[in-house]
Amino acid sequence: MHNYPDAASLVRALRPDEPVTLLRPHAATRAARFFVEKFPGKSLYAVKANPSPALLETLWAAGITHYDVASLGEVRLVHKFLPEAKLCFMHPVKSERAIAQAYHNHGVKTFSLDSREELNKIVRATAKDGVLATDLELCVRIRVSSDHAKLSLAAKFGAEPSEVADLLVATRQAADSLGIAFHVGSQAMTPLAYAEAMEQVRAAIVAASVTVDIVDVGGGFPSVYPGMEPPPLEAYFETIHRTFEDLPISYSAELWCEPGRAL
């Protein structure tokens, strides 16, 4: 591997015709330490943002222990390079075979879902010899507004508000640990996006009156791009912490986030 002080000097030296991958391990370490030290909960790296083994190892060394995987390929990849990492299969639509392999072969116990069909799939795929799994951590992904984000995920993810309460009650019965997750969309330009989504989490908890063990605020933390200057990440963490503390959940409930591009 060669070292160049910046992208421009690489281009001058190599004049590449093919795309070149640049790794900045110090920047990744800095970003990971920032989340580990300042986010008031657990940070799950969303692997699809950049699945390179060198980056995975850098993040692990910097203290990131949980990984949000979106496919069986990512499950195998992270399990191979970081055998002790905790894998969370957070894509809300998975094949039954992928769920079964993740659970039985790779020790994955954390899954997200946003429909009754997906819940039934998870329950079937994790049973063994007709005995249901008793160690599942299941996160119900709710649909929230993407109005403050540069890239909306509202059409892609999340249970309809009218279905959330029933889905939470049904999932509670299958889960050892129950979570509520959302994603405000990528590159959310204001902490308000999280405050508004947390209000929907509150409404869902009240409507279903279930005990919630995990609140997962998803990704969307902005990076700085030319012409895009978001508020500092501390302001996001502060808003998330304050609104999390206000939720009607137990003292021992956990707070998670799933940063992708921010790491």
Ligand SMILES: *Cc1c(COP(=O)(O)O)cnc(C)c1O
């Ligand atoms: C892509 C993705 C993320 C990360 O999103 P960023 O906006 O890059 O932080 C988190 N969670 C899920 C489920 C995703 O699909």
